[in-house]
Amino acid sequence: MPGERTRARSRTQRIPPGGVIAVLVIIGIAVVWGGEISSSVGALVAGLPGTPGSLQATAEDLETGQKTINYPYVVRGKPGMIRFDAYRGVNDYLSTKYPASYDDEREYWLQFVDESIQGRYLKDLARSIRAAEEKPDDQVRAAISMVQQIPYIDYPFDTLAKYPYHVLYHQNGDCDEKSLLLAYLLRELGYGVAVLRFEQEQHMVVGIRAPARYCYGKTGYAFIETTVPAIPTDAGGDYAGAGRLRSAPEVFVVADGDSFEGIWREHTDAAEWNRIRGMDSALDQYTYGRYRNLAQWYGMPY
Numbered sequence: 001m002p003g004e005r006t007r008a009r010s011r012t013q014r015i016p017p018g019g020v021i022a023v024l025v026i027i028g029i030a031v032v033w034g035g036e037i038s039s040s041v042g043a044l045v046a047g048l049p050g051t052p053g054s055l056q057a058t059a060e061d062l063e064t065g066q067k068t069i070n071y072p073y074v075v076r077g078k079p080g081m082i083r084f085d086a087y088r089g090v091n092d093y094l095s096t097k098y099p100a101s102y103d104d105e106r107e108y109w110l111q112f113v114d115e116s117i118q119g120r121y122l123k124d125l126a127r128s129i130r131a132a133e134e135k136p137d138d139q140v141r142a143a144i145s146m147v148q149q150i151p152y153i154d155y156p157f158d159t160l161a162k163y164p165y166h167v168l169y170h171q172n173g174d175c176d177e178k179s180l181l182l183a184y185l186l187r188e189l190g191y192g193v194a195v196l197r198f199e200q201e202q203h204m205v206v207g208i209r210a211p212a213r214y215c216y217g218k219t220g221y222a223f224i225e226t227t228v229p230a231i232p233t234d235a236g237g238d239y240a241g242a243g244r245l246r247s248a249p250e251v252f253v254v255a256d257g258d259s260f261e262g263i264w265r266e267h268t269d270a271a272e273w274n275r276i277r278g279m280d281s282a283l284d285q286y287t288y289g290r291y292r293n294l295a296q297w298y299g300m301p302y
Contacts, residue, residue: 057089057093057117061089061093062087062089062090062093062117063087063089063090064087064088064089065087065088065089065091066085066086066087066088067085067086067087067088068083068084068085068086069083069084069085069086069168069171070082070083070084071083071084071146071149071150071168072146072149072299073141073142073143073145073146073149073299074145074149074229074296074297074298074299075133075138075141075142075145076138076141076265076297077293077296077297079299080132080133080142081132082125082128082129082132082142082146083128084124084125084128084168085121085124086121086165086168086169087121087169088169090117090118090121090165090169091165091166091169091170093117094115094117094118094163094165094166095166097115097163099111099112099160105197105250105252106252106253109176109180109195109252109254110252110254112161112163112164112180113164113180113183113184113187113254115163118163118164118165121165122164122165122168122184122185122188123188125168125185126143126185126188126189129142129143129146129185129189130189136189136190136258137260137261137262139189140186140189140191140208140260140262143182143185143186143189144182144224144226144232145229145298145299147178147181147182147185147226148178148225148226148227148228148229148230148299149229149299150167150168150171150172150173150178150181151171151172152172152173152174152175152178152227152228153172153173153174154174155174161174161176161177161180162177163177163180164177164180164181164184167181168181174227175203175204175205175226175227176195176197176204178226178227179195179204179205179206179226180195181226182206182224182226183195183206183254183255184254186206186208186257187254187255187257190257190258191208191209191255191257191258191259191260192208192209192221192255192256192257192258192259193206193207193208193209193221193253193254193255193257194206194207194219194220194221194251194252194253194254195207195251195252195254196216196219196221196223196249196250196251196252197249197250197252198245198247198249199247199249199250200246200247201239201245201246201247203239203245205223205224205225205226205235205249206224206226207219207220207221207222207223207224207251208221208222208224208232208260208263209221209222209256209257209258209259209260210222210259210260210261210263211259211261211263211264214233214263214264214267216233216235216249217248217249218248219249219251220251221251222260222263222267223235225237228300229298229299229300229301230298230300231266231269231270231273231294231298231300232263232266232267232270233263233266233267233270234266234270234273234274236270236274269294269297269298272290272294273291273294276290276291276294277291
């Protein structure tokens with residue numbers, strides 16, 4: 001029987017605590033983070049974010065180099081597309097925003113979802129998700145699937161995380177970057193959300209507020225993998241170089257909000273998926289059909 005892809009993991013290395021890290025070469029940072037640097041980058045930001053001397057970017061500066069990207073998603077077997085207008089100017093602006101470090105790690109990760117310039121454009125993406133799916137539960141499913149379908153990319157361990165906007169603009173990201181993007185979208189859709197960081201396995205996933213029986217361990221949140229298409233609540237995958245997740249994650253709350261009550265469907269499907277995958281013998285026609293249907297419902301390879 002075909003197996004699901006080994007789930008990727010990657011560094012979730014944060015900057016060591018102790019205050020803002022000085023920017024030595026602003027263009028060098030931009031090359032590491034964003035690529036496609038335009039000559040206007042130096043004019044957008046002069047100094048560290050939040051420090052005297054920082055310049056305010058204008059819409060005219062930001063909304064240059066537009067490209068329209070259609071992101072695919074699957075909701076219970078029904079495919080769809082979410083349109084997003086991405087701008088090189090916004091990408092380049094964010095490429096110069098070197099995040100501060102904090103003694104409180106939650107504050108470090110929140111920088112990536114609370115950045116105000118980025119927020120102007122990511123709110124449009126959340127509105128597009130609402131427009132694409134009428135039911136709130138299906139809006140959650142569309143956001144999850146869309147982020148899972150964005151290609152995973154691996155980085156050296158000490159590479160800094162990029163902003164969620166960069167994931168959209170470059171159409172790739174690793175576990176923490178894709179998780180931060182999904183956390184932002186679920187927050188905009190009105191749900192309670194956190195990111196769960198597994199330090200031992202060097203992995204990050206998203207947690208969404210849900211009824212207790214569907215939550216991961218004692219976190220208070222249901223488990224959502226973001227690196228590859230996977231059924232929400234399914235935490236039984238194998239991760240490259242680490243095997244299965246066994247450590248208790250740190251929970252960094254991004255927002256309070258609604259509970260995803262409809263996740264019982266995903267929980268039921270994940271149990272059946274893993275039951276079928278655990279069968280040693282060849283599958284009969286009916287069981288293989290169920291396996292194939294589950295894969296198609298969630299956009300998973302089979």
